[in-house]
Amino acid sequence: MSKIERIAMDLLEPYIEDKDIEVVDIEYVKEGKDWYLRVYIDKPEGISIEDCEDLSRYLSDRLDEVDPIKHKYILEVSSPGIERPLKKxxxxxxxxxxxxxxxxxxxxxxxxxxxxxxxxxxxxxxxxxxxxxxxxxxxxxxxxxxxxxxxx
CATH class of the missing domain: 2.30.30.180 (Ribosome maturation factor RimP, C-terminal domain)
Incomplete structure (x- = not known):
């Protein structure tokens, strides 16, 4: 896990701890000329668009406060999808x-x-x-x- 991915995970911990949300994966990658910070989340009953929007707003605000990424990037929060990775x-x-x-x-x-x-x-x-x-x-x-x- 990269330094940015660890920071994002640490910032998410207080938000997810009482919401039964699991962070499946976090990746900070460069694709073409753009940087992406992607967070994949899940919960037993499945993830809704509202779950993704709420977590995205929360994480975006925390990242703005801490400012660990000095260049432009795109934050994406989504479900891991039907072919969910198995990591842990x-x-x-x-x-x-x-x-x-x-x-x-x-x-x-x-x-x-x-x-x-x-x-x-x-x-x-x-x-x-x-x-x-x-x-x-x-x-x-x-x-x-x-x-x-x-x-x-």
Whole structure:
């Protein structure tokens, strides 16, 4: 997490602590000539446009007070979407039984990408069923990207 992302998270903590809102991810990235500060949020019953607007106003005001970003940037607050990233151990716990996409830093059995059913998370390993009855244990630190997988 970058310094700007940490500052944004620290500023959000008081706002989200009693609202049952989870910060799924924060990213501060440059795309083309523009900088973006993106905050992805979720809650058990789902995120509304009003949730995003309220949090955006709150965070924008706090960022203006602290002024950690000296150049122009775009603040975006949204839901993580249908293919939500899985970042934390609790994400893997929450989405057991769901189909996920996993990309690894290095190949295992000649492959770096897998789609399968998330069976379990324990002892730092993600267990996914790649083929019916075949469960693969992947250490969390070997995963470069994991997200829910939705087939269109």
């Amino acid at each position: 151990p609790k994400d893997y716990e929450r989405f057991k039984g769901e189909k996920i996409y996993v990309k690894l830093y290095q190949p295992v059995d000649g492959r770096k990408e897998f789609v399968g059913l998330l069976k379990d998370y324990r002892d730092g390993n993600v267990y996914i069923e790649i083929v019916q009855g075949e469960i693969m244990a992947i250490p969390l630190e070997k995963i470069s990207l994991a997200r829910l997988h939705f087939e269109f």
